[in-house]
Amino acid sequence: AVAALLAQAVAHAGPGLTRAVDVVDRGVLVLSPAGLRDELSVLMAGVLPHWLREHAAAELDLSSDGEQLHARQRIVGSCDPALSSSVRSRHAAGVALDGALPLVVPWRSTLVCVGAGWSPAQSARLATLARLSGSRVVVAAPDALPIVAPQMVHPERSADLAHLLALVKHADTVIAFGGASARAYRGLACGLTAQGLPGPDVRELPVVGGPPIDVLTPAQPGRPRVTIVGADPRTRASVAEALLALRAQGRGCEVVTVDPGAVSSAFEQTTAANVTGVGPARQILVALDPGGTGLLLDAALRRGVPAVVCAVGVPGEVAANGGCVPVDPDDDAAVASAIAALLDDDVVHAAHAAEAAARPASTWRETADALWDAVTRTREVAL
Template identity: 30%
Template sequence: MTVGTTSAPSIDVTVALAQRLRSAADAAIAQPPARADEPAEDADACLAALVARLRDTRDPALAWLVLTSLAGAYPMAEDVRHILRRVDLEDTTDLTLHVLDRADTIASEHASVRRHAVVTTGVVVDVDMCARHPFHNGIQRTAREVVRAWSTEHDTVLTAWTSSAGILRTLTPDEQELAARWDDSLRDRPASETDPDDETDIVIPWGATLVLAEVPLADRCPRLAALAEMSGTRVVCIGYDAIPVISADLRPLGEPNGFASYLAVIKHAARVAGISASAAEEFAGFGAALSAQGLPGPVVSEVTLPATVPPAPEGWVRVPPARPLALAVGRLEPHKNHTALLHAAERLWQEGVEFDLRLVGGAGWDTTRVEAQLDRLKRAGAPVTWDRTLGDDELWSLLRTASFTVFISLHEGFGLPVAESLACGTPVLTTSYGSQAQIAAAGGCLTVDPRDDESVLAGLRAMVTDPDLRARLRDEAAHYPVRTWQDYAADLWTDLVEGGAP
């Protein structure tokens, strides 16, 4: 349920403050004060009732709520601790002054005192990146498919962050479409010329469940960590991977620090649903280490991502390419290991083995080495191409037509291109450990050690030169178990929101 209005933000500070405090009092106090006619009087009455209740209960969640409703932004953990210490030392008047002073400091940083609030005890879903940007890689695709399914089955509040990263807010209609009703036509949607902060309400979860459907940006994490620790709202997360810390050498400088901020949220989260057995193992390992801080850590489970693909067009018949076509789908980043693939391909071409190699994926954070390889191969006339972008229809057609796909990443949370290739009936050359090996166990794959150039070369040679091997793997891929996004979303809701095993 929600308490409060869903109107556009008021430009009157007193009216907005009264609305937020009234919403907080109605949510947190069994018998809130009678509503006063004047906004200032109603704000005073609600604040007095909330502070009196705080003195009686010494409840961290109530201190968090009072600060949030006054400031229009989430407090940090030290803000809440400061107020709780004042409860022990001061009378009601001095405590009220301290609450107002601390809230004013938070409000000054985030300029949010003119905002109306929605106080909700339901399920809030953070889809910040999905709502604000037409970026559609693995994490965004997962989050969008989940909220698309949930929106038809459950009552949820989809949210993004305010421009100052101070608090979650409701979505504009355009953002709602981008987050929950994605299709390929939205990739080129121009950025909105209006500030969404001017069109939306801030969201205060109270005894609610907050689902982190993405990995939040680092500047959001300290307030999220305080919310998870102190607000009384359950924070639950999809656990994608811990690559930035486990394979920090393969990621850009600074990313591990940002991920450490995210782990500060995870350590106070209630549940984490890993997208694969290996992802769950990574988060469970972190959770086990929290005993050193006297913390229980989150309950970690595995809710494996699905492999679902759109049906082939009516009447579609696979026409094998004239010579073997190896397809590699994924962003060009160091941990995706394209350099090893290109090295093996070059050695085979030098031996006179005939096949085509096609890379599909955008440029990642560092493509220096792989682009140098591609430039050299193209100058030598090697049959390799790189498509930075490709429409969904063309990509699915290519996945079905290719002789096989290659995905030999050094570290993955899941390996969606492997599962989707198999779901299209196309065999895969992939990694022999981690989540990729978990997918490969169902059949249709040849696995190699991606860190061993000779292993990669042997695997690529076998896939290119042995049509019987490809036929056997294609037959295995045809029996790959089907699991839909609706299945995944239902299991995820059971696990994260209802708190039970799917």
């Protein structure tokens, strides 16, 4: 009844209201920062089709000034015809009434805010929604490395997470990927009680999920390839030092970087073994960034490609399922030794490749169901 009254009020708001308005009652609305292209964006791209087919969910955009929610121009949908049906019928192809996308008013709904990258204004507006709107705000959070070890990340990431924390402190729920990230956000939530805030309920999901993704391009037959997963300049420098040391010993190889910030929805074909009839080049991964969600690393490992990984953080958790050689990313000698072992030692490479290929499998549906449960589960209130 309240939703109907709210819809009637905005429908008769007078000449000042020039946009179509949709009141969404008890739906799940997904918001991502403009231009988000990281592992969380890959995860949501795999999950959202299942949500839109099976649940009362829709994907929205937040205006650049953080003051308006509106229907996403290209991806809007829900299995529930009662959820923003006018949005889906009028704007599924990005065609807007009077040239403008409709405003969306959430009522008793759940807003899922994905990742970092929100501007200060957007974070402040979303925090206000969390505090005053009557709708739940759930944050699908990036790794907490900028909180616990800011010296290990680019300053831009620390700034992005600082803006996100303005929202996290008022959110109902934070979904963290991996134990290390969950512990950091739980510590933050405990600290908020000193400010008189309840703090978010932190829910942990595994660092891996979804089916294997083709993140590896074909290598030249017979030529070793090292694929670096991650974008942090410090870890790339560590790998470069190790590869230079190997080159000085006459061990040359091809180097490719898979940057989570430039992931596309359609990856190229996988290893040369799957593409050509000739003997495949030996391939290994190097993942020394301690953050992320582990999605790309796990996806490549399940293609049977072993990896040298950071012994702590998300890669360390991914390594627990096999196929990895954990190292200290600041120990150039250890990094070089691990890379050399996987490139040169047939027994070592075969053993780790077999472990990698045997890692637990999952599907996007399983990942979507687990994430949906974490998003929609009612928070337990301590008595």
